[in-house]
Amino acid sequence: MEKILxxxxxxxxxxxxxxxxxxxTGPDLDTNICPDCGSVVAIHDLSLDxxxxxxxxxxxxxxxxxSTVVKNLFFDQEPTSGRxxxxxxxxxxxxxxxxxxxxxxxxNHRFGMVYQNPHLGLNFGISSGGNIAExxxxxxxxxxxxxxxxxxxxxxxxxxxxxRMDELPGNFSGGMQQRVxxxxxxxxxxxLLFLDEVTTGLDLSVQAKILDLILEIQQExxxxxxxxTHDLGVVRLLAGRTIVxxxxxxxxxxxxxxxxxxxxxxxxxxxxxxxx
Amino acid sequence: xxxxxxxxxxxAIKGAEDTLDYLRCEQGDSGTPLDMDxxxxxxxxxxxxxxxxGGLYHPKLAALAxxxxxxxxxxxxxxxxxYRSTKPRLLETPVLDTSEMRVTRRISAAFKDIIGGxxxxxxxxxxxxxxxxxxxxxxxxxxxxIAKHWFNDERSDSDIPDTFPKVLESLRADGLLAxxxxxxxxxxxxxxxxxxxxxxxRSAALATMARGETGSLLAIAxxxxxxxxxxxxxxxxLRVGYIPVMLPHPVTGxxxxxxxxxMTECEIVAMYEGDDDNAKPTFSxxxxxxxxxxxxxxxxxxxxxxxxxxxxxxxxxxxxxxxxFVLLHVDGIDSMGFCTHYKMPHYVTFQSDMDRLRTTQDxxxxxxxxxxx
Amino acid sequence: xxxxxxxxxxxxxGFLDEYAKKEVRRTILKAIAIPGYQVPYSSREMPMxxxxxxxxxxxxxxxxxxxxxxxxxxxGSDDSVNAVNLRSFIEMTCDGIDTTDITDEANVIQSRHxxxxxPLREDQxxxxxxxxxxxxxxxxxxxxxxxxxHGEADYSRLLVKLYEDIVQFDExxxxxxxxxxxxxxxxxxxxxxxxxxVPKLNQSKALVLLGAGRExxxxxxxxxxxxxxxxxxxxxxRVESFNDENGQRRCCDRCGDNTSFLDExxxxxxxxxxxxxDSDWCREQLVAKGE
Numbered sequence: 001m002e003k004i005l006x007x008x009x010x011x012x013x014x015x016x017x018x019x020x021x022x023x024x025t026g027p028d029l030d031t032n033i034c035p036d037c038g039s040v041v042a043i044h045d046l047s048l049d050x051x052x053x054x055x056x057x058x059x060x061x062x063x064x065x066x067s068t069v070v071k072n073l074f075f076d077q078e079p080t081s082g083r084x085x086x087x088x089x090x091x092x093x094x095x096x097x098x099x100x101x102x103x104x105x106x107x108n109h110r111f112g113m114v115y116q117n118p119h120l121g122l123n124f125g126i127s128s129g130g131n132i133a134e135x136x137x138x139x140x141x142x143x144x145x146x147x148x149x150x151x152x153x154x155x156x157x158x159x160x161x162x163x164r165m166d167e168l169p170g171n172f173s174g175g176m177q178q179r180v181x182x183x184x185x186x187x188x189x190x191x192l193l194f195l196d197e198v199t200t201g202l203d204l205s206v207q208a209k210i211l212d213l214i215l216e217i218q219q220e221x222x223x224x225x226x227x228x229t230h231d232l233g234v235v236r237l238l239a240g241r242t243i244v245x246x247x248x249x250x251x252x253x254x255x256x257x258x259x260x261x262x263x264x265x266x267x268x269x270x271x272x273x274x275x276x
Numbered sequence: 277x278x279x280x281x282x283x284x285x286x287x288a289i290k291g292a293e294d295t296l297d298y299l300r301c302e303q304g305d306s307g308t309p310l311d312m313d314x315x316x317x318x319x320x321x322x323x324x325x326x327x328x329x330g331g332l333y334h335p336k337l338a339a340l341a342x343x344x345x346x347x348x349x350x351x352x353x354x355x356x357x358x359y360r361s362t363k364p365r366l367l368e369t370p371v372l373d374t375s376e377m378r379v380t381r382r383i384s385a386a387f388k389d390i391i392g393g394x395x396x397x398x399x400x401x402x403x404x405x406x407x408x409x410x411x412x413x414x415x416x417x418x419x420x421x422i423a424k425h426w427f428n429d430e431r432s433d434s435d436i437p438d439t440f441p442k443v444l445e446s447l448r449a450d451g452l453l454a455x456x457x458x459x460x461x462x463x464x465x466x467x468x469x470x471x472x473x474x475x476x477x478r479s480a481a482l483a484t485m486a487r488g489e490t491g492s493l494l495a496i497a498x499x500x501x502x503x504x505x506x507x508x509x510x511x512x513x514l515r516v517g518y519i520p521v522m523l524p525h526p527v528t529g530x531x532x533x534x535x536x537x538x539m540t541e542c543e544i545v546a547m548y549e550g551d552d553d554n555a556k557p558t559f560s561x562x563x564x565x566x567x568x569x570x571x572x573x574x575x576x577x578x579x580x581x582x583x584x585x586x587x588x589x590x591x592x593x594x595x596x597x598x599x600x601f602v603l604l605h606v607d608g609i610d611s612m613g614f615c616t617h618y619k620m621p622h623y624v625t626f627q628s629d630m631d632r633l634r635t636t637q638d639x640x641x642x643x644x645x646x647x648x649x
Numbered sequence: 650x651x652x653x654x655x656x657x658x659x660x661x662x663g664f665l666d667e668y669a670k671k672e673v674r675r676t677i678l679k680a681i682a683i684p685g686y687q688v689p690y691s692s693r694e695m696p697m698x699x700x701x702x703x704x705x706x707x708x709x710x711x712x713x714x715x716x717x718x719x720x721x722x723x724x725g726s727d728d729s730v731n732a733v734n735l736r737s738f739i740e741m742t743c744d745g746i747d748t749t750d751i752t753d754e755a756n757v758i759q760s761r762h763x764x765x766x767x768p769l770r771e772d773q774x775x776x777x778x779x780x781x782x783x784x785x786x787x788x789x790x791x792x793x794x795x796x797x798x799h800g801e802a803d804y805s806r807l808l809v810k811l812y813e814d815i816v817q818f819d820e821x822x823x824x825x826x827x828x829x830x831x832x833x834x835x836x837x838x839x840x841x842x843x844x845x846x847v848p849k850l851n852q853s854k855a856l857v858l859l860g861a862g863r864e865x866x867x868x869x870x871x872x873x874x875x876x877x878x879x880x881x882x883x884x885x886x887r888v889e890s891f892n893d894e895n896g897q898r899r900c901c902d903r904c905g906d907n908t909s910f911l912d913e914x915x916x917x918x919x920x921x922x923x924x925x926x927d928s929d930w931c932r933e934q935l936v937a938k939g940e
Contacts, residue, residue: 101801104803130816133809133812134805134808135805137808137809142881143883144881144882145883147812166816166817285730285732285733286733289733289737354694354696354698355696358694358695358696361664361665361694362660362661362665362666364666364668467691468691468693469672470691471689471690471691471692474791474792474793600792600793609694610699610863612698612699613698613699613700613703614863615700616698616700616701617698618700620723620731621723621729621730622724622762622841623914623926624825624841624842624912625824625825625826627843627889627910627911628824628843628845628889629824629825630913631824631889632820632822632824635820636818636819640819643819
């Protein structure tokens with residue numbers, strides 16, 4: 001299998017940090033707040049690999065640092081230390097060594113992100129079709145009819161009524177907004193897609209449909225994805241492999257089936273038990 | 277018919293100028309032309325405002341500007357500012373120490389008593405805003421008698437010193453205030469020689485506000501006071517007085533006093549800041565200063581200085597914390613000029629607008645006809 | 650002129666002090682070197698209102714010399730109040746310059762809202778007055794962020810605006826100040842000229858200088874530089890139409906020309922009248938007809 005993303009020793013500390021931050025926090029100590037300086041250790045020493053076309057789940061409760069991982073990789077936040085390499089055909093990028101313009105280039109041309117909050121992923125001042133058009137225009141598509149056709153296809157694919165494509169996202173339900181967000185993220189056929197709690201807060205039936213959609217798209221387009229969730233059901237359905245995080249550390253990782261059938265860490269056992 | 281493109285513009289302008297000048301003199305025989313001293317002294321606050329918004333301390337020209345603009349503060353400040361454009365920069369003063377101010381008024385809202393004492397001075401703060409009808413027909417004799425009486429009066433002010441220590445110094449000595457900001461020792465940003473490219477240093481913000489328009493500063497500062505922001509200021513010290521202006525001697529380079537300028541200065545203390553580098557939390561400061569006696573402007577500026585520091589550090593969460601919003605909208609010359617320009621002809625652009633509207637109307641018509649058939 | 654127009658305060662040539670003019674000239678050089686880039690400068694106050702052409706005026710005053718011939722136009726006319734006002738101020742403070750109404754005779758032309766119909770030459774400079782220099786301001790209020798967008802030539806949000814326009818109105822509704830890409834990189838606001846005048850920027854023989862006094866920016870379209878209005882491949886940029894209901898091109902009521910930008914107005918007796926907006930162009934057509 002071809003590797004698309006390699007993360008090594010990623011750490012992220014909110015606050016000014018001190019030499020004791022990593023020693024005095026973690027799952028064993030049951031905290032992510034450094035008792036000496038008060039900084040929050042969101043991620044410590046996280047390494048992971050992602051392969052082409054694979055879906056990797058990152059599971060954990062709130063405060064585990066799981067969302068921070070994708071926010072760092074999508075350049076929404078800057079890591080404190082660590083390295084990440086993105087393999088793009090014959091090129092490779094040292095993600096945290098890039099300048100601002102190169103980062104934006106990857107965001108706009110090679111990555112996709114779907115946020116829990118659609119306000120972060122969509123511009124609510126322009127129509128749903130316009131949101132998708134923006135991403136196509138960034139990629140130098142300059143033909144109005146083609147842009148429109150492509151936006152219509154994408155919305156059709158994500159099961160948004162195309163006769164509503166000229167409406168503002170604010171007119172749509174939460175589930176529909178997520179579909180538009182997914183369509184926008186996919187507009188440029190990104191090889192790498194980040195999904196941050198995309199079904200949280202939606203009705204169960206809506207959740208199921210969106211998860212199905214994500215799975216279908218992954219199979220059609222062979223997109224590699226990192227799916228961040230607190231929901232066991234989501235990783236069960238989507239992820240081939242899963243990482244379980246607590247207080248900024250990976251406490252367990254492996255094939256999703258294995259983790260769900262035979263959790264090793266007491267915390268994972270509790271998570272699995274509570275979901276049954 | 278003739279060509280309608282606003283012929284005779286020159287004549288029209290001349291006519292407008294003549295008419296305006298007639299208005300200035302319309303009292304005719306019963307009128308007396310305003311003299312510069314009268315404006316400078318009897319319209320003291322107006323005069324100070326023009327000095328500060330014009331950004332040029334030239335009392336005589338400021339008085340002239342008020343006279344020729346018929347008392348329009350924006351226009352008068354404008355004339356002064358334009359005059360300034362024609363003058364090269366010959367010398368620069370060092371940073372002036374305002375503790376050297378020859379104080380005519382100083383108050384602190386933070387303490388009941390301050391070293392040197394509170395000095396109310398001339399203020400309208402506690403005045404009853406009643407119509408002083410006795411001034412309706414004030415005679416020159418009555419007018420002069422007031423001044424004469426003032427000087428004849430036995431005043432026990434001989435023991436009041438000219439200068440006072442700063443209230444802030446005692447707060448600083450008590451460790452309640454952060455050390456002097458680096459803006460005080462850095463080479464100040466010169467807004468008359470460099471454009472503002474954001475982010476700008478604090479000194480650029482202070483300089484912009486120092487010649488900002490009083491009403492604009494007040495409005496934005498007021499938004500902060502009312503809750504679009506949270507400076508919650510306490511006036512540590514407000515002082516009005518004359519600051520000696522020191523200039524290097526052109527030959528010897530030695531600093532000599534070239535004169536003095538009337539200024540209002542305000543230092544506000546605001547809620548303390550969280551610790552940045554493990555330092556103890558301290559009160560934070562806001563600073564305002566301007567030419568002339570204009571306390572509202574100095575206080576508003578001090579509040580905005582404080583809110584802008586927050587915005588520069590953590591990103592703005594409301595307009596008064598946004599350096600671009602505040603600094604690009606407080607200049608009276610800029611804003612009044614642009615407001616006024618809308619009166620100029622816009623025939624060509626309006627022609628373009630009509631073209632677009634008609635085209636889209638036609639398309640809409642075509643669509644609805646298509647839908648019907 | 651009245652006493653108000655006399656330069657009794659002994660102002661220097663070109664009103665501004667020499668240091669200020671030098672700074673403007675340095676800024677112009679930078680603007681020419683980076684076509685379409687808005688170069689910040691410390692705009693001085695002029696004795697007329699911000700918004701009345703103080704940016705253009707500072708450009709003109711900084712480049713004009715005693716042997717130059719100046720033309721000032723506003724709305725296409727040398728005789729409009731603002732043009733008269735600016736011209737008389739420049740004459741007053743620039744001893745020895747010549748002024749003219751005739752496009753051909755001028756080597757420095759300051760204009761608001763129009764570019765002359767007559768193609769300009771290499772030995773001419775046109776100075777345009779700019780109220781809003783940044784075309785991105787409609788999609789991004791922060792100047793800091795706009796600078797990054799310009800640097801990366803990221804105009805997708807501006808193009809989305811055009812997309813939304815077509816979706817809503819089936820037309821690009823931008824009437825004037827049409828965003829125009831210079832030399833394949835920076836998109837400029839070409840000042841409030843009508844769309845009609847935008848193509849004149851492309852490969853112009855004359856240097857085009859644009860000055861925004863209030864916003865403190867100078868930018869340029871150097872001679873023989875590409876200037877391409879933003880549009881879609883299949884929804885092209887279009888200039889104003891002067892066709893009547895039957896598709897016939899209207900002509901100027903005065904000179905009969907049917908190739909120029911027309912002003913439309915209602916005469917004192919209530920009928921619609923169309924006339925050349927460019928007064929010198931109109932005059933020249935009349936001369937050619939022998940009137």
